[in-house]
Amino acid sequence: xxxxxxxxxxxxxxxxxxxxxxxxxxxxxxxxxxxxxxxxxxxxxxxxxxxxxxxxxxxxxxxxxxxxxxxxxxxxxxxxxxxxxxxxxxxxxxxxxxxxxxxxxxxxxxxxxxxxxxxxxxxxxxxxxxxxxxxxxxxxxxxxxxxxxxxxxxxxxxxxxxxxxxxxxxxxxxxxxxxxxxxxxxxxxxxxxxxxxxxxxxxxxxxxxxxxxxxxxxxxxxxxxxxxxxxx
Numbered sequence: 001x002x003x004x005x006x007x008x009x010x011x012x013x014x015x016x017x018x019x020x021x022x023x024x025x026x027x028x029x030x031x032x033x034x035x036x037x038x039x040x041x042x043x044x045x046x047x048x049x050x051x052x053x054x055x056x057x058x059x060x061x062x063x064x065x066x067x068x069x070x071x072x073x074x075x076x077x078x079x080x081x082x083x084x085x086x087x088x089x090x091x092x093x094x095x096x097x098x099x100x101x102x103x104x105x106x107x108x109x110x111x112x113x114x115x116x117x118x119x120x121x122x123x124x125x126x127x128x129x130x131x132x133x134x135x136x137x138x139x140x141x142x143x144x145x146x147x148x149x150x151x152x153x154x155x156x157x158x159x160x161x162x163x164x165x166x167x168x169x170x171x172x173x174x175x176x177x178x179x180x181x182x183x184x185x186x187x188x189x190x191x192x193x194x195x196x197x198x199x200x201x202x203x204x205x206x207x208x209x210x211x212x213x214x215x216x217x218x219x220x221x222x223x224x225x226x227x228x229x230x231x232x
Contacts, residue, residue: 018107018218025099026214037171044168048211053192057159057209063202064090065157069125069147072133077123077145083200086119087229089222092160092194094213095128096136097177101193104216109142111219118223118230127152127191129184150184155191160209164188197225205229 029038058064068078082088091108093101108122115122122144126133133146152161164172164179169188172179180186195217197206206225208217 017220018103018216021103021107022100022214022216025103037175040167040171044165045212047165048162048192051162051211053160053162054209054211057192057194057207058157058196058204060204060207062204064196064198064204065154066202067154069149069154070130071145071147072130072137074130077147079202082121082123082145083198083202085121086200087121087205087226088196088198088200089115089120089122089226090196090198091122091124092155092158092191092196092209093124093126094190094193095126095182096132096139097182098213100214100216101126102136102140104193105136105142105146106140107216107219108222109140109144111223112143114223115226118226120226123147125149125154125191127155127183127189129182132182149191151187152189152191158191158194158196160191160194161189162192164190195222197222 064079066079068076071077082090089108091104093104095101105124108124112122123146124144125147127149128136129150130148133148136142137146149155155161169179179188179190183189192209192211193213193216194207194209196204196208199205206222210216
């Protein structure tokens with residue numbers, strides 16, 4: 001299955017909304033992916049929702065934990081480095097194997113100039129290895145750092161982590177989503193996707209997470225928030 005990217009948008013239509021791209025991918029999955037496979041993912045999302053993970057993430061008003069993680073080139077990047085500008089947009093994603101994560105990263109990449117225009121920065125964090133982050137960064141021409149959170153140590157402090165169910169593990173193995181290889185450990189642990197906006201001193205001013213990995217915040221809304229805060 002070929003996922004249409006933002007690079008394939010025509011000049012006449014401009015950059016498409018992320019919600020539109022995600023809807024197209026869900027429509028393709030509904031059309032081409034076997035119903036029993038879709039049911040496995042639906043059950044996994046339902047179980048996560050019952051656990052109310054998104055309701056218990058690091059909230060607005062909290063201070064983020066300080067961290068230092070390697071980027072796609074193996075350079076160590078600290079939270080202090082990322083917060084050197086006015087604000088930081090920080091996205092937690094599952095990895096390059098997830099088409100919804102790819103769509104979000106491409107969409108955030110497209111609005112990066114607007115983020116930087118208001119004196120803010122952007123970074124993404126996943127549990128995948130640095131090598132996988134390098135491939136993702138290069139393939140999708142990303143212009144912001146992709147940090148590797150080995151073992152989900154940082155994601156756990158943000159309240160985002162869960163262990164993939166046995167049923168979904170079996171499905172991933174059949175469809176060649178080799179998480180132990182991609183992430184470099186055998187935990188089968190992932191973060192639920194989340195987007196944060198963080199003030200320079202480390203205070204969270206926006207937090208969005210969803211147990212349903214097919215839903216992500218619209219980048220234009222993040223930009224609008226940054227612009228509104230800049231004007232205060």
